[in-house]
Amino acid sequence: MAFKFKSGGFIENLPKIYGLYTGGFLAFFALMAIFEQMGMGADTIGILFVSFTIVIYAVIGWLSRTMQVDAYYVAGRQVPPVFNGMATAADWMSGASFVAMAGGIFLGGHAYLAFVVGWTGGYVLVATLMAPYLRKFGCYTVPDFIGTRYGGNLTRICAVIVLVLASFTYVTAQINATGTIAARALNIPFEVGVWFGLLGILICSMLGGMRAVTWTQVAQYIVLIIAYLIPVFWMSNSQGFGIFPQLMYGDAVQRIMELEPQIGVGTLKPAADFATQFPGLKALTTLHATPGEGPLNAFRFVTLAACMMIGTASLPHILMRYFTTPSVRAARVSVAYSLGFIFLLYFTAPALATFTKLQLLDPNLSTSIIGKSFADVEAITWIQKWMSIGMVAIKDFNGDGIVQINEFFLRGDIVVLATPEMAGLPYVISGLVAAGGMAAAMSTADGLLLAIANALSHDLYYKIIDPQAETRKRLIVARVLLFAIGALGAFVASLKLTGILGAVAWAFCFAMSGLFFPLVLGVWWKRATRAGAIAGMVIGLGVGTWYLYMVKWGGMVPWYGLDHLRFGIVGATASLIAIVVVSLMTEEPDAETQAMVDEVRIPRGETILGSSH
Amino acid sequence: MATDTAQREAHWQKTRNLMIIHLVIWFTFAFLVHWFAPQLNKISFLNFPVGFYMAAQGSLAVFVIQLFVFAKQQDNIDKEFGVAED
Numbered sequence: 300m301a302f303k304f305k306s307g308g309f310i311e312n313l314p315k316i317y318g319l320y321t322g323g324f325l326a327f328f329a330l331m332a333i334f335e336q337m338g339m340g341a342d343t344i345g346i347l348f349v350s351f352t353i354v355i356y357a358v359i360g361w362l363s364r365t366m367q368v369d370a371y372y373v374a375g376r377q378v379p380p381v382f383n384g385m386a387t388a389a390d391w392m393s394g395a396s397f398v399a400m401a402g403g404i405f406l407g408g409h410a411y412l413a414f415v416v417g418w419t420g421g422y423v424l425v426a427t428l429m430a431p432y433l434r435k436f437g438c439y440t441v442p443d444f445i446g447t448r449y450g451g452n453l454t455r456i457c458a459v460i461v462l463v464l465a466s467f468t469y470v471t472a473q474i475n476a477t478g479t480i481a482a483r484a485l486n487i488p489f490e491v492g493v494w495f496g497l498l499g500i501l502i503c504s505m506l507g508g509m510r511a512v513t514w515t516q517v518a519q520y521i522v523l524i525i526a527y528l529i530p531v532f533w534m535s536n537s538q539g540f541g542i543f544p545q546l547m548y549g550d551a552v553q554r555i556m557e558l559e560p561q562i563g564v565g566t567l568k569p570a571a572d573f574a575t576q577f578p579g580l581k582a583l584t585t586l587h588a589t590p591g592e593g594p595l596n597a598f599r600f601v602t603l604a605a606c607m608m609i610g611t612a613s614l615p616h617i618l619m620r621y622f623t624t625p626s627v628r629a630a631r632v633s634v635a636y637s638l639g640f641i642f643l644l645y646f647t648a649p650a651l652a653t654f655t656k657l658q659l660l661d662p663n664l665s666t667s668i669i670g671k672s673f674a675d676v677e678a679i680t681w682i683q684k685w686m687s688i689g690m691v692a693i694k695d696f697n698g699d700g701i702v703q704i705n706e707f708f709l710r711g712d713i714v715v716l717a718t719p720e721m722a723g724l725p726y727v728i729s730g731l732v733a734a735g736g737m738a739a740a741m742s743t744a745d746g747l748l749l750a751i752a753n754a755l756s757h758d759l760y761y762k763i764i765d766p767q768a769e770t771r772k773r774l775i776v777a778r779v780l781l782f783a784i785g786a787l788g789a790f791v792a793s794l795k796l797t798g799i800l801g802a803v804a805w806a807f808c809f810a811m812s813g814l815f816f817p818l819v820l821g822v823w824w825k826r827a828t829r830a831g832a833i834a835g836m837v838i839g840l841g842v843g844t845w846y847l848y849m850v851k852w853g854g855m856v857p858w859y860g861l862d863h864l865r866f867g868i869v870g871a872t873a874s875l876i877a878i879v880v881v882s883l884m885t886e887e888p889d890a891e892t893q894a895m896v897d898e899v900r901i902p903r904g905e906t907i908l909g910s911s912h
Numbered sequence: 913m914a915t916d917t918a919q920r921e922a923h924w925q926k927t928r929n930l931m932i933i934h935l936v937i938w939f940t941f942a943f944l945v946h947w948f949a950p951q952l953n954k955i956s957f958l959n960f961p962v963g964f965y966m967a968a969q970g971s972l973a974v975f976v977i978q979l980f981v982f983a984k985q986q987d988n989i990d991k992e993f994g995v996a997e998d
Contacts (some may be wrong), residue, residue: 404968409967412964412967412968413946413967415967415968415972416942416946416971416972419971419972419976420938420941420942422979423934423935423938423942423978423979423982424935424938426979426982426983427930427934427935427938427982428931431986545969546958547958549960552959552960552961552964553959556961587964588953588960588961588964589953589961590949590963590964591950592950597947597948597949600946600947601942601943601946601947604942604943604946628983628987628990628997631982631983631986631987632980632983634979634983635976635979635980635982635983638975638976638979642972642973642976645972646969646972649969650968823928900920900923900927901923901990901995902990902995902996902997903990903994903995903996903998
């Protein structure tokens with residue numbers, strides 16, 4: 300960076316820099332709160348929050364610009380574990396985690412918690428099986444590892460294809476989320492919001508590659524975690540749920556379980572035609588904390604969790620974050636910090652869902668709406684506001700004038716966005732939440748776009764098409780690709796093809812189908828051969844995609860309840876069988892490759908690939 | 913010196929065992945406890961039904977603690993065999 304410090308370099312001063320930054324953000328928050336008291340409009344506050352934070356990220360992106368290969372691809376391998384942990388947490392927690400997770404738990408109850416378990420447990424696989432070894436390898440990208448360990452251009456290309464497919468599926472969902480939030484906060488149409496969001500994303504990554512993305516992601520983590528936690532703590536304290544809500548919502552869960560039979564959750568079904576009347580909205584029909592009985596429900600829970608975990612350990616934009624630490628040891632510690640920072644949000648989401656639900660259901664609370672008259676509910680400000688944009692609906696199907704559980708509809712996404720208003724918190728909180736959602740979606744989109752562009756520029760262009768390309772040319776190609784892929788992603792997102800969650804789950808399943816076993820066995824099984832790896836990737840991805848197509852569009856009955864969200868189980872199993880069988884049928888890898896695997900397994904010594912390759 | 917074959921094999925043996933231990937813990941808290949969620953919900957912890965608690969918080973906390981312990985243990989193994997970084 301271009302800063303000069305009184306003592307020490309940039310890295311030594313990181314705690315000070317981000318400490319100041321956090322203080323500055325909190326001061327901005329306080330300033331907005333004061334402006335609100337002085338009569339500033341809600342819309343202006345929203346615009347200021349979103350634009351102020353984006354300008355900060357853009358400044359960080361500008362200051363981190365670089366023309367060095369190892370700074371561009373792996374941030375110069377000098378990111379301390381704690382900061383890499385924050386960057387990974389921001390990289391990881393997408394718009395879906397921030398905006399949709401609490402809403403998913405609100406509507407889906409215990410079954411949805413499979414995502415919460417899956418999106419955290421995957422890091423155990425990352426730490427034990429992958430991250431330290433990939434760091435020792437010294438690769439720039441995930442296909443770089445596959446291509447060098449197994450050898451051959453075809454292997455590298457297969458890995459690039461899986462990476463692009465998985466990451467692109469994911470990135471459209473993120474650009475979609477930035478568009479949604481930008482559109483709402485800035486009062487612009489969704490189609491314009493998508494391009495605006497993309498602009499913000501590209502400013503953060505174009506000039507400085509991984510280095511710029513790392514330092515903006517740390518900044519984005521700080522914004523998103525503050526934005527998630529403040530409303531929950533505030534609400535919990537003002538509504539009397541206790542000072543540390545995450546540990547104290549047991550009573551709220553009990554109270555919901557007590558209320559559910561009284562108000563008919565799970566027994567009162569909404570009118571059959573509600574879906575056509577209120578597209579995208581749902582009524583609450585699932586019990587909050589009670590899991591479905593029987594082995595099929597248990598099986599559905601564990602298979603969904605398994606897909607998310609194994610997918611986590613195969614997603615290149617996560618794995619590549621651990622290429623940036625100064626050492627193998629730091630990579631391991633960094634995985635632990637990553638999960639710690641992720642945990643802060645993920646153990647809060649169920650608490651938020653529980654409080655919000657209780658506030659709507661409990662007749663003893665002033666915020667409740669179930670059991671009140673339609674006239675009263677229609678007079679509530681937040682109901683009016685969200686009804687006007689079609690995210691909430693009420694309709695008196697049985698004509699008794701009382702709002703029942705099956706006559707109230709909402710979109711899951713609004714649980715996080717509207718909670719401050721439901722609880723009657725000042726608008727400054729809503730502005731904060733919008734900035735947090737934007738940070739979450741932007742940081743993930745940044746990581747994904749960079750993963751795709753780096754794989755294409757390093758593995759496809761430099762390693763295969765033009766190995767003689769000079770540094771300057773390589774980095775310009777990388778930036779052109781980044782721009783092109785971002786534009787393509789924004790174009791696809793503006794077509795609104797899938798909901799946020801469907802696309803996210805598919806990305807995990809694509810990644811695990813094609814990459815998990817070739818990566819793991821590349822380190823843990825010396826006998827794995829080039830032909831085996833190619834078979835593992837091609838057959839895994841092929842079978843997984845075929846199964847997805849058949850279940851989703853081909854009318855096939857899913858095997859044992861493995862629906863389209865869980866197709867990775869089928870794909871990864873095929874991949875494992877293919878890589879083992881084909882490896883055993885082919886000649887074992889040569890002595891040089893085996894020695895390379897031996898070297899990957901110990902932390903000491905030089906990386907396999909040079910620091911600049 | 914640390915890099916002879918026997919040393920490497922012993923190091924890898926211990927590394928592998930540690931990995932297996934941690935994956936067993938992971939398997940227990942990722943899958944096993946959630947399989948029995950309906951039964952666990954009949955008991956309560958901090959007033960939470962335990963089946964719900966494990967999925968919303970308990971398993972997550974186990975994973976976080978486990979990873980810090982793992983990093984420490986693996987580091988000790990590396991030092992024991994002289995293959996840690998300087």
